[in-house]
Amino acid sequence: xxxxxxxxxxxxxxxxxxxxxxxxxxxxxxxxxxQVVVVVSARAGITNELLSRARAVCKDPSExxxxxxxxxxxxxxxxxxxxxxxDQGVDAVSFTGAMAGIQTDRAHTKARIVTIDASAVEKQxxxxxxxxxxxxxxxxxxxxxxxxxxxxxxxxxxALASAVKADKCEIFxxxxxxYTADPxxxxxxxxxxxxxxxxxxxxxxxxxxxxxPRSVExxxxxxxxxxxxxxxxxxxxxxxxxEVPHMEKVVVRGVAVDKDQAKxxxxxxxxxxxxxxxxxxALADANIVVDMIVQNVGRNGIANLTFTVPxxxxxxxxxxxxPVLDEIGGGxxxxxxxxxxxxxxxxGMKTHSGVAADLFKGLADASINIDLITTSEIKISVVIExxxxxxxxxxxxxxxxxxxx
Amino acid sequence: xxxxxxxxxxxxxxxxxxxxxxxxxxxxxxxxxxQVVVVVSARAGITNELLSRARAVCKDPSExxxxxxxxxxxxxxxxxxxxxxxDQGVDAVSFTGAMAGIQTDRAHTKARIVTIDASAVEKQxxxxxxxxxxxxxxxxxxxxxxxxxxxxxxxxxxALASAVKADKCEIFxxxxxxYTADPxxxxxxxxxxxxxxxxxxxxxxxxxxxxxPRSVExxxxxxxxxxxxxxxxxxxxxxxxxEVPHMEKVVVRGVAVDKDQAKxxxxxxxxxxxxxxxxxxALADANIVVDMIVQNVGRNGIANLTFTVPxxxxxxxxxxxxPVLDEIGGGxxxxxxxxxxxxxxxxGMKTHSGVAADLFKGLADASINIDLITTSEIKISVVIExxxxxxxxxxxxxxxxxxxx
Numbered sequence: 035x036x037x038x039x040x041x042x043x044x045x046x047x048x049x050x051x052x053x054x055x056x057x058x059x060x061x062x063x064x065x066x067x068x069q070v071v072v073v074v075s076a077r078a079g080i081t082n083e084l085l086s087r088a089r090a091v092c093k094d095p096s097e098x099x100x101x102x103x104x105x106x107x108x109x110x111x112x113x114x115x116x117x118x119x120x121d122q123g124v125d126a127v128s129f130t131g132a133m134a135g136i137q138t139d140r141a142h143t144k145a146r147i148v149t150i151d152a153s154a155v156e157k158q159x160x161x162x163x164x165x166x167x168x169x170x171x172x173x174x175x176x177x178x179x180x181x182x183x184x185x186x187x188x189x190x191x192x193a194l195a196s197a198v199k200a201d202k203c204e205i206f207x208x209x210x211x212x213y214t215a216d217p218x219x220x221x222x223x224x225x226x227x228x229x230x231x232x233x234x235x236x237x238x239x240x241x242x243x244x245x246x247p248r249s250v251e252x253x254x255x256x257x258x259x260x261x262x263x264x265x266x267x268x269x270x271x272x273x274x275x276x277e278v279p280h281m282e283k284v285v286v287r288g289v290a291v292d293k294d295q296a297k298x299x300x301x302x303x304x305x306x307x308x309x310x311x312x313x314x315x316a317l318a319d320a321n322i323v324v325d326m327i328v329q330n331v332g333r334n335g336i337a338n339l340t341f342t343v344p345x346x347x348x349x350x351x352x353x354x355x356x357p358v359l360d361e362i363g364g365g366x367x368x369x370x371x372x373x374x375x376x377x378x379x380x381x382g383m384k385t386h387s388g389v390a391a392d393l394f395k396g397l398a399d400a401s402i403n404i405d406l407i408t409t410s411e412i413k414i415s416v417v418i419e420x421x422x423x424x425x426x427x428x429x430x431x432x433x434x435x436x437x438x439x
Numbered sequence: 440x441x442x443x444x445x446x447x448x449x450x451x452x453x454x455x456x457x458x459x460x461x462x463x464x465x466x467x468x469x470x471x472x473x474q475v476v477v478v479v480s481a482r483a484g485i486t487n488e489l490l491s492r493a494r495a496v497c498k499d500p501s502e503x504x505x506x507x508x509x510x511x512x513x514x515x516x517x518x519x520x521x522x523x524x525x526d527q528g529v530d531a532v533s534f535t536g537a538m539a540g541i542q543t544d545r546a547h548t549k550a551r552i553v554t555i556d557a558s559a560v561e562k563q564x565x566x567x568x569x570x571x572x573x574x575x576x577x578x579x580x581x582x583x584x585x586x587x588x589x590x591x592x593x594x595x596x597x598a599l600a601s602a603v604k605a606d607k608c609e610i611f612x613x614x615x616x617x618y619t620a621d622p623x624x625x626x627x628x629x630x631x632x633x634x635x636x637x638x639x640x641x642x643x644x645x646x647x648x649x650x651x652p653r654s655v656e657x658x659x660x661x662x663x664x665x666x667x668x669x670x671x672x673x674x675x676x677x678x679x680x681x682e683v684p685h686m687e688k689v690v691v692r693g694v695a696v697d698k699d700q701a702k703x704x705x706x707x708x709x710x711x712x713x714x715x716x717x718x719x720x721a722l723a724d725a726n727i728v729v730d731m732i733v734q735n736v737g738r739n740g741i742a743n744l745t746f747t748v749p750x751x752x753x754x755x756x757x758x759x760x761x762p763v764l765d766e767i768g769g770g771x772x773x774x775x776x777x778x779x780x781x782x783x784x785x786x787g788m789k790t791h792s793g794v795a796a797d798l799f800k801g802l803a804d805a806s807i808n809i810d811l812i813t814t815s816e817i818k819i820s821v822v823i824e825x826x827x828x829x830x831x832x833x834x835x836x837x838x839x840x841x842x843x844x
Contacts, residue, residue, distance in 0.1 A: 050495040057496075084515070090455040091462075092522035099525070102533050103518035106511040110489070113508035117497035120504070128507050133582055154582070177538055177559070 036201040037069045037159070041169065041191035044078035045208050046265040047111050050118075056265070057118035059206075060164060064124055069159040071198060072126075073169040073191040074115055076107025097142035101171070101181045105130070108168035108187075115166045126164040129155065131171035131179075135197075136190060138172035138180045145172060145180035147189065147252075150197035159198070167194060185246025192249050196256040203258055205245065206265035211272030212237065212244055214436040215289040219424045222437035226287060227270070230277035233287045233379050236413045240290035240377035250274065277381055285382035285389060286434035291427050292375040293420060295325060295342040297405070298351055299370070304363030305337035312358050313339055320354035322347045326375070326408045326417060340406060342417065345371055373405065374423035377415040378430060389434075390414050396433040402426050441606040442474045442564065446574065446596035449483035450613050451670040452516050455523075461670070462523035464611075465569060469529055474564040476603060477531075478574040478596040479520055481512025502547035506576070506586045510535070513573035513592075520571045531569040534560065536576035536584075540602075541595060543577035543585045550577060550585035552594065552657075555602035564603070572599060590651025597654050601661040608663055610650065611670035616677030617642065617649055619841040620694040624829045627842035631692060632675070635682035638692045638784050641818040645695035645782035655679065682786055690787035690794060691839035696832045697780040698825060700730065700747040702810070703756055704775070709768030710742035717763050718744055725759035727752045731780070731813045731822060745811060747822065750776055778810065779828035782820040783835060794839075795819050801838040807831050 040063065042056050056074070064070050084103050088095045095103075112128035119126035135151030158165045169187025172180050182189050188205055195203035212234065215223040229237075231254035238247045244262055253260055253274065263271025281287075303309050310329060317324055327341040343351050348369050359365050383389050393414055397404060402425070406417040418426055431437060445468065447461050461479070469475050489508050493500045500508075517533035524531035540556030563570045574592025577585050587594050593610055600608035617639065620628040634642075636659035643652045649667055658665055658679065668676025686692075708714050715734060722729055732746040748756050753774050764770045788794050798819055802809060807830070811822040823831055836842060 050492055053496055087455055087515075087519055088522055091458055091519050092526040094526075095522045096525055099518045099521045099533055102521070102535075103515060106514045106518075109511045109514070110492075110508060113504045113511075114492055114496050116504045116507070117493055117500045120501055121497040121499075128504060130507075130584075179535075 035067050035069065037071075037198060038063055039071045039073060039191050039195040039198070039200045039203040040206060041073040041187060041204065042075070042206045042265060043187060044075040046206055047074050047115065048078040050114065053111070053114050053118050056115060057122055057124070059265070060119060061122050061124050064164055070164045071155060071159070071194055071200065072115065072164060072166045073187060073194060074108060074111045074166060075169050075187040076104070077111055080107045080110070098178060101142045101179050104181055105168070105171045105179045108170055112166045112168045119164055119166075124164055125162060126166055127158050128166040128168075130168045131190065132173035134167040134194065136172035136193070138174050138182070140174045140176070140180070142180055144183035145174065147172060147182070147193050150193055152194065152197040155194070156198055185249055188245050188249040189252060192253045192256075192258050192260060195258045195260070200258075203260040204271075205260055205262045207244065207262060208264065208266065209244070210264045210267070210269050211262050212242070212274075213288070215427055215431050216242070216291065219291060220289065220428050220431045222431065224436065224438045226272050228273040228275060228281070229287060230281055230381050231274060232277065232412055233381055234274050236377070236379040236410070237288050237290050240292055240375065240379065240413065240415065242288070242290045282382045282385050285380050285386045286378045286436065287380040287382075288378075289427050289431050289434070289436065290377045290379065291423050292377070293423060294345050295373060295375050295417070296345045296348045297340060297342050297370040297373045297417060298348065299368045300339040300355065301366050301368065302363070303337055303339065303365040305331050305335045309337065309362040310339060312362055313355065316354045316358045317343070317351060320350050322351050322354070326406045326415060328406050342373070342375065342406070372420040373417050374420045375415055375417055376423060376426050376430065377413055378434065379413045381412050383412050383414070392433055393430060396429050397426060400425070400429055440472050440474065442476075442603060443468055444476045444478060444596050444600040444603070444605045444608040445611060446478040446592060446609065447480070447611045447670055448592060449480040451611055452479050452520065453483040455519065458516070458519050458523050461520060462527055462529070464670070465524060466527050466529050469569055475569045476560060476564070476599055476605065477520060477569060477571045478592060478599060479513060479516045479571065480574050480592040481509070482516055485512045485515070503583060506547045506584050509586055510573070510576045510584045513575055517571045517573045524569055524571075529569055530567060531571055532563050533571040533573075535573045536595065537578035539572040539599065541577035541598070543579050543587070545579045545581070545585070547585055549588035550579065552577060552587070552598050555598055557599065557602035560599070561603055590654055593650050593654040594657060597658045597661075597663050597665060600663045600665065605663075608665040609676075610665055610667045612649065612667060613669065613671065614649070615669045615672070615674050616667050617647070617679075618693070620832055620836050621647070621696065624696060625694065625833050625836045627836065629841065629843045631677050633678040633680060633686070634692055635686055635786050636679060637682065637817055638786055639679050641782070641784040641815070642693050642695050645697055645780065645784065645818065645820065647693070647695045687787045687790050690785050690791045691783045691841065692785040692787070693783075694832050694836050694839070694841065695782045695784065696828050697782070698828060699750050700778060700780050700822070701750045701753045702745060702747050702775040702778045702822060703753065704773045705744040705760065706771045706773065707768070708742055708744065708770040710736050710740045714742065714767040715744060717767055718760065721759045721763045722748070722756060725755050727756050727759065731811050731820065733811050747778070747780065747811070777825040778822050779825045780820050780822055781828060781831050781835065782818055783839065784818045786817050788817050788819070797838055798835060801834050802831060805830070805834055
């Protein structure tokens, strides 16, 4: 007998018919003799309904009350999912995040899980029940309802899997798993059968939106093996787990394109100690995440700083830099939004040389200009012009032997 | 400084505009220097939405999961009400029933309040906050969410008022208070300024639907003074409190008409010990509440039993009696639905004689036939034909001097 955590997102529980399908799937898993914990999100759409009501009564709703409000979404789903299981003859019981013992810190709307007291969940499992837990939500030490922010239900599932020492955690979604590239861009993209946490993290941070990085980080830290798979079929998905030696045989695991970045150039600044620090302090104070950074020093002690930020933050970035410009010698801020970041990811890069050279040559052969470059142990990222990003992804996918037959 | 509990029902919080109005009213109460606990119901309509989803996934939803599902209704309202107060500059915090310490027994969908640990609520009051509590719901000793059944939010309000030792509990509704009769039937009905718990109970059980009897019983048992008043205006409502001597000056406080009763006659049964017991045991086993009972013994040891039951239960009553008929000597069951119960209620009856005589004479003068009669210390009820019930109510209202000038 195994213990399995299964997580279904908002689309998978989007209406009563979908909920019945989820129940059928859970029933199958339970019928195979497994103890099953099911983590569900709020149905797709309800969050927007609730937000619009909140905005109608309050210009600036407090985060504490927003959590109280949004938590009803999953509570509806857990009750309906338990009922759907009952209707199919499966003994099941629903738990809110608080009832499931998911203790968080006090950061409303983006709480972190501090600990999980899974004793109540385990008691029900031992009693032969399927336990349905509300994802995305928890309770803080003062007894107030908190929510975990974007991707919170994935995190709930992985943290619960760790707490109940599950043999497996399945993250059901609307895709078959993690692909070597976005199949909408690269027609020959293939599903990856297994991938290391680090590769998954680098792919996620490079624009592959399957899961939020912090869920993967949590899984890595606590050694939770999980599988990303489709709720619409029974295909095997992508198993995400700790790196094992044979993974290094594949040099490049996947190619990711991030079109949501903008490039900012701060030019004509004095090349003196502290200039760059002042720029990035100002951006950090404005809560802007800076990704790739390059500094060029020209003649006469004049330097340029180039970096990328999320496109939605460009105006905020410009504003936050204005008061700094004088301090660093005048200078000028320019924004370029027509860029994309292309990344190749693979733990094999640790032991294989020449990946960067192959990448640069492939792009050069197609006359695609490389603007910025950053590298990590298992990733190389380049900034290229937006118009040629999809073509570049297909070229690189072929170069590294990722194309499906 | 006073401590006040204010309860708003589903119509009063039916949409965002209504919630803003509730917040305005609460703000006024708080601005007068009062500590305020607000108890709210689910918005009108949401319960039916949730029930229809439940029925779509499960033929026979469990009561435990039904409570989990329905509890989201009030949770939405408390968050929105707190936000609306914030928007008006009032410091407020929302609590679910569980967070407010409302402990119940395990009877899902119709739980009874066992105790209230109001320390968390009181802490927030002392900190100067308005506390918004979800009515209708609580938590049982195993930590499962329960609901209190019909009229549960009134009960939550009155029980909280008792727990926090409130100076006053205001039950806001869509009428101005308790009337001497239903104004839709008796045009000259007047609002009652104050009424005893017992009178309120007798009026409620006689078809005046302002509040569920158990909330009034709870208030009486714990000495909670409450006022029933309109959420749409600032008129004084009806204060419900313990009986005081001057209340007896009014002989009849109100007239109630209950058109939801049916009369059942079990005729030609043997007049021997145990016959009536068997009849009422069968009805009790079928969960049918029997109201008025009369037994007539005719010649030859043959008796008739006549009683009233809620109209919705007549079929169930007939079915439950079938297996008993043979045991009690054959007999015949007849149902008459075209009846009404007219009641006059008043603590003054304890010390005034002649109320019954006046009532019977008034009806007789109008040639309205009286079918059954029951009396209690403070109430006289008669069954009359349905077609003349409204006319009878007006006549009786006049006889006992209740008409508005």
